[in-house]
Amino acid sequence: MTWSIDFAPFFSWTVISLIAVPAAILAAGLVVARLRGAFVRVLALAALILALLNPIVLREERDPLKSVVALVVDRSQSQTIGEREAETTAAVEALQTSLSRFPEFEVRTVEARSGASPGSDATTALFSAMSSALSDVPPARVGGAIMVTDGEVHDIPADASRLGFEAPVHGLITGREDEYDRRIEIVSAPRFGLVDEPQRIAYRVLEDGPASGTGGFNVQVFLNGDLVTRQSAQPDTEQTVDLVLPRAGKNIVELQVERADNEITDVNNRSIAIVDGIRENLRVLLVSGEPHAGERTWRNLLKSDAAIDLVHFTILRPPEKQDGTPINELSLIAFPTRELFVEKIDDFDLIIFDRYQERGVLPALYFDYIAQYVRNGGAMLVAAGPEYAGRESIAQTPLQSVLPALPTGEVDSGAYFPRLSEIGQKHPVTRDLPGSATEPPDWSPWFRAIDVGRTQGSTVMNGPDDKPLLVLDRVGEGRIALLLSDQEWLWSRGFEGGGPHVQLFRRLAHWLMKEPELEEEALDAEARGTDLVITRQTIGDDPGPATIITPSGEAINVDMRMIEPGRWEGRLETEELGLFQAANGDLRALANMGPVNPREYREAVSTTEKLAPIAEATRASVRRIAEDGDVEVPRIVPVSGRASADGRDWIGLKTTEETVLRGVDRTPLFGGFLGLAVLLFALSATWYREGR
Template sequence: MPQSLARSLGFAPLVPLWVLVTLGILAVVLCAYALFRRTKGAFLRLAALLSVLVWLAGPQRLHESWHVLPETALLLVDQSPSMSVGQRAAIARQAASTLAQAHTDGLNLRTVTVRNSGHNGTRLFDALEQAAADVPPDQLAGVVMITDGQVADIPASVPDRLRPTTPDGKHLTLPLHVLLPAKGEETDRQLRILQAPPYAIVGQPAKLRVQVDDAGPGTTPGAQADVTLRVNGEDPVVIPVRTGSPQDISLPVPHPGQMLVSLSVAPLEGEVSQLNNQSVTHITGIRDRLRVLLISGTPNQGERVWRRLLKADPSVDLIHFTILRPPDKDDGTPLSDLALIAFPVRELFQDKIDQFDLIILDGFENRNILPHAYLNNIASFVRKGGGLLLTGGPEFVGPGTLQDTPVGDILPAHVPSEGGMVEQRFRPKLTAEGRRHPVTAALPGAPPQNSSADTAQTIPGQWGPWYRALKPDSTHGQTLMSGPDNAPLLVLDHVDQGRVALLLSDQIWLWSRGEGGGGPQAELLRRISHWLMKEPELEEEQLTAAIAGGELTVTRRSTADAAQKSVTVTPPGSPAISLALKPPAEDAGNKEDAAGLSVGRMQADKPGIWQVDDGTHKAFAAPVQPDPQEFADLRATATRISSVVSASGGGVFWSGDNSASPRVPSLRLADGSTQHGADWMGFPHRNAHVVTGKSATPLLPAWLMLGLSLCLLFAGWWREGRR
């Protein structure tokens, strides 16, 4: 066990302290009196008295025996995601193992592995602070970091943990050494999306702002680079940019719904990795304003329902007309006395009809209100991509109905004049197709599939009753709800590029009044309206894909009876593979809510755009990096951390790119100001120790002090006796 002696002076008085003080005062007084009397030899007598007092004070030499404590150096091993580039992680592990196995007398090495667990990049200095808190300040020798240099929390100066206070009140700077798993400074090219709007107006260009940066030896800003732009996997567009400066890119937004925009830049010669040469963003196309024309044939209970629903949507511009006095009604009132405005037929149905997205005819009976040409315009409006919603009542079975006009050619059902109106209590229910269609699937309070819709009593889980409906003799399209005797109640249909919805009853307003428990009137009408305006989330045939947590989830929705069994998945830069789809009943918990759905999952940890194809539809997905800062710069570089390393007196070392035998400097305890060399890392001697024992020996022997005192007294007498 190494030991050392530390000597210091102590006192063990032979008499009480007050006696020493009294004798000392007396000696001083006598000396002063002798000097006043000009007595010769006074100083020699005083010296003799003081020698006696010093001997009585018992001066001693104190001896301490102590044990030297080993010093501790922290070894922080970076295993963050950026260390996955090339062989960095393997080199770091091998270098850490080599350092841990090396033995240096008086030095212990404590290894701490640092993994990125947040979204703010690699934080090695936070890990240093936590690890150093467990080491006594007088035993900390310094720190070694094995990292690629991409550290997010580099301080402006040496951390306080590496500047401990010595016993004499001074600050000692401990070294910080850095070992980088590479041959030397590397180069890298990075593509960043500076600005990307989450939403964009359909028909107007969306503006992206991107920047390409080159970093590392031999790179210069202003070089030309080619950026490739793809939208939903379509044909690429190549855009030349200059590195080091922002570039604006205009992107057309042709339709509503989500757009997956991928950007990639041509690689830089010799760059370390191309992982950050690409980026992905999502932009959702939305309509600026949805213009809806609502025509109520006569004042009715459902008008307020429609107005409340459409006015509550801030994205809807509603134009509403109610026909209070049809042309064939003449009560003798002079026209000059009427307060009604003329119905702007020409303006609505010829001049501006193409400006609307949706036309709603609520209980509309023609009665020669619209000429034949304007009814043709409505049918043409639908065929060119517009939406038409009709709610039918008694006006559908009388003379002059819309069924007998050009509008009848686009209606999905025909109601006969004889027996076409049924007046009886019934409860609407979903058809099998309606349980799969997104317009009516999982509507709140939908009755179970096996329940009777015509029961008179109110049963939890059933919608409230209606009392009147139309009974068509023919339908085409998709029947989502049924009424009395299972007759079609809600029918949707595609007409060329447009869509038509027909509700064969005018009593949906009863649900808003809570009749028999009410029903999801507002939600149903909202879904029908947005389906007519081609809301992507309400399409009856959907294929969606999403990547989260390294897993690709593919969801297929269909109204077909037989669910699709598989889809084709094309990973980035890899051949296509088949992915099986299964009903999600086990995950959904409610079988009816999952009707029409099939789901497939697979691992997807490869960056880039993944394409999914079912033969008719395509979907795209891209993984989102959990910590973009970690992959912003993929170089192994000492430029960012070198200032702190230099200020601490540490060194920067490069281990090479061979994971089997990296170049690892040796560790040593070094005296002097230099703490590193070409192949070694040094740490200062802290001299930390614990005292194991104490002993004392008299500083002045009694015989020596007695002889000295007598000599001084004799000298004083001799001086006094001289003339």
């Protein structure tokens, strides 16, 4: 309760001044003249002026406010190392019990987890969490903060003035003082690299804590999950490794250093780099057996792709043609068979035979070279016409050893709609082709198909009477596609609405050249926000659950659900950052959640050094709480003003002097009978003195 005096004058201050000034002059004159009764007259004048000022006694009832204390709990991923998480939980419970004994403190507990915004590193932001918890508290009411952490805090202000309050900030550190950790970090790595070209990556192995005193650490290098090489590394020494990217798209390079016996964690014993593989222009050899309506379809399609270098030959004059024209007068270019199919055949990524027939242009030995090219990893597409069913078919050459289907000699003529087979509805080359979802399909019919016998590989499109129309197969390390019709040009010309020839044949070409997105059996994993999304592509049945290995080593089974024919998807919601491994059957995929090589894992050894400057500036302390195995938290002691908040076995928290007003009583001094009595007494005293 507090007392004070206020004034509520009956007239304006101007009117009161006009009355008070003459009264003061009159009083001064009486005093100076020393007239009898002057003192009584002065008191009467003063009482009159005071009555006009209407003095009021204020009695305020106030309650003291509580000091707000922030208890900041570090729940970042580095706190999961060893016994830190259990130590943190025990310390928080003990602190909350201790603080509950002090009614002058209001405790706000806030947990801070590893955070990463797009384009930023993953950090432990305890001071940001503290600021959020105290954002609505006036600085004078802040009693301080207690941080339970391993000391690896990444948003410590450079100056205590930036805290916005003057109160102690204590640090209670989990972990041990003699911790040792070995880690590997990538110094430099290219973001992009050419496929089949060596890429150089620089790295170094670092040690935190008491050094082991040994060198020659074993470093394993993985590329897309496969071990490619080993190296011996010295501590704090930059070394390099050269890798050849095997495919276009995302390639994950993982470097892993052996774990030491006394190491606190191996989560940072590996470091990753993501390198996007880029192909140089693909070289395609297109050989047309004769001019026909569909020849330009292939040429236009391949020439429209800027990533393809096309070499196109059309057999305009077969060897058996004899018309008497002298050789030196012919303007045709001779077909460079030896150069193309012997000397430079391996330079091509794809060979297309468009209605080609064996007419003596290529020796039989060259067809054997082409078959070996396919087995050794090459790609071939055969677009067959009626000649494929004839005596001069390439199926009668050594190529038949790699062809997925051989002709019966029959050619089906008549209108039919190409349809996706059951496998074709799942295969990424033909799945969800525009127009395939209706019956009949929403594209134009074809009018010819080549009949074949038993097929190998996958038949993804059917022709008349459900006979094979498009067959895909793998031979050795290579791939081959067989299109059993020469009517694809009807789609490109827009006949009866045309059809999705661009989508179909572009996907077909990229499947032949082993683009990862078009693999019929594939597993992929990617981060979408806080979810790890696992996608399984298969032309088979239910692939079953996927197994996820988290960065901390935990194995989790994730159920897969079909989202469309041939595609299955599973989701794992996680707050953990780092490299996740997904497996399903024999397939394996890698995905990184959050920033690559997050700072949260790069610094894993607990420390008191980082929080020490800010604690010293706020008259607080930083101390370990579990050196001997048992968690011991210091006592809480309320302190005031700028007193030190650091003791041998205690920590201080500031109490506030702020109060809240509960009510006010107003009592006028000259109000009612009391004021009237005082004035009457003053006037009566004057008259009494005058009468004597």
